Every structure is written in C-alpha cells, then in structure tokens.
Amino acid sequence: MVKAYGPMLHRHLLRMLQSSTDVDDVLQNTFVKAYRNLDKFRGDSKLSTWLYRIATNEALSWLRSRQRRGQRFLSEGHQDMAQRQLSADPYFDGDAAQLELQRAIATLPDKQRAVFVFRYFDDLPYREISEITGTSEGALKASYHLAVKKVEEKLKAYVQ
Known part of the structure; x- marks a missing residue:
C-alpha cells in the first residue's frame, strides 16, 4: 500500500502542507491509521479515495492543531521556509x-486548498472529492470557484 499510494499521497499532502517535514509526519500517520482501520474499509469506494480521505483529514487536523497552538501557518518565516523546502523536495519539479x-x-483557507489541489492537480471529479471530504458537490464547486479566483488574483499580482 505504501509503495503503490505513497508518492501520490505525498504529492497531495505537500501541496496542502507545503513542508516536506510535516508531510512525512502526516503521511506516516495516514498509513498507520489506514493499517489500523483496514478491516473497516468496506469497498464502497476505491482504496485510493479512502486513503485520500484519511490523508486529507490528517492534514486538516494537523493544520488546525497548529492554529490552536498559536502557530500561524502563513507567517513570513514559515512561508519562506516552506517554499525553500518545497523547491528542494524531490517530488517538486517546478x-x-x-x-x-x-x-x-498556500494563502487559501485549508478546505479551499484541499478542494483546489484535488481538482487542479489530481483532476478528481467532484463526486470523488465529495466522497473524500464528506461535502456536497455543490459546495465543492462553489469552494473551487472561489479558490480559483483567489489564486488568479495572486498570480496576476506576480505577473505585474
């Protein structure tokens, strides 16, 4: 399972967390949780969908725990560090x-970031994202639309 789905989940988590150190911890937690709950996998969805759901929930929990501890995810220092780690990561070829x-x-709210990553990078259909996140397709479409607008605004500022 780790060999087959590890790289895909690593890329997904890196886009959400933007820190390879944090990704490694969350990915490990994901596979531990999946292994412990393998008997609860009913097969109603694909195994990859189930693993995405666990990984996304773990990432969102990690981000919430940082916020509760008073650590701003997008503080200037952390953002610079995250960008250095991202560009040095072997999975990043940009x-x-x-x-x-x-x-x-990185400036998107956590759930919008997750939806954006699923649609833009992983090209998942809204139906599958709905299964992963437990959110209605309509809400996902609205969230993705807002995320795209925010990303476009940031990129326009970069181009100018």
Missing part, C-alpha cells in the same frame, strides 16, 4: 512560476 502558484495556493 520553476519560478510553479513556486508562485504554490505560494498562491
């Missing part, structure tokens, strides 16, 4: 434009 896109994505 250029300056890709880095600016990641910077814009």
Whole structure:
C-alpha cells in the first residue's frame, strides 16, 4: 500500500502542507491509521479515495492543531521556509512560476486548498472529492470557484 499510494499521497499532502517535514509526519500517520482501520474499509469506494480521505483529514487536523497552538501557518518565516523546502523536495519539479502558484495556493483557507489541489492537480471529479471530504458537490464547486479566483488574483499580482 505504501509503495503503490505513497508518492501520490505525498504529492497531495505537500501541496496542502507545503513542508516536506510535516508531510512525512502526516503521511506516516495516514498509513498507520489506514493499517489500523483496514478491516473497516468496506469497498464502497476505491482504496485510493479512502486513503485520500484519511490523508486529507490528517492534514486538516494537523493544520488546525497548529492554529490552536498559536502557530500561524502563513507567517513570513514559515512561508519562506516552506517554499525553500518545497523547491528542494524531490517530488517538486517546478520553476519560478510553479513556486508562485504554490505560494498562491498556500494563502487559501485549508478546505479551499484541499478542494483546489484535488481538482487542479489530481483532476478528481467532484463526486470523488465529495466522497473524500464528506461535502456536497455543490459546495465543492462553489469552494473551487472561489479558490480559483483567489489564486488568479495572486498570480496576476506576480505577473505585474
């Protein structure tokens, strides 16, 4: 399971958390939770959908716990560190434009970031994202639309 789904989940979590150190911890928690709950996987959805759901929930929990501890995810220092880690990560093969896109994505609220990553990078249908997040397709479409507008605004500022 780790070999088959690890790289896909790592990329997904890196886009959400933007720190490879944090991704490693959350990914490990994801696979531990999946292993412990494998008997509860009913097969109603694909295994990848189930793993995405666990990983996304783990990432959102991690982000919430940072906020509760008073650590702002997007503080200037953390954002710079996250960008350095992102560009040094072996799964990141982007250029300056890709880095600016990641910077814009980092400004999105957590749930909008998750929806944006699922649609834009993973090209998942809203139906599958709905299964992963437990959110209605209509709400996902609205959230994605808002996220796209915010990212476009940030990227326009970069181009100018």
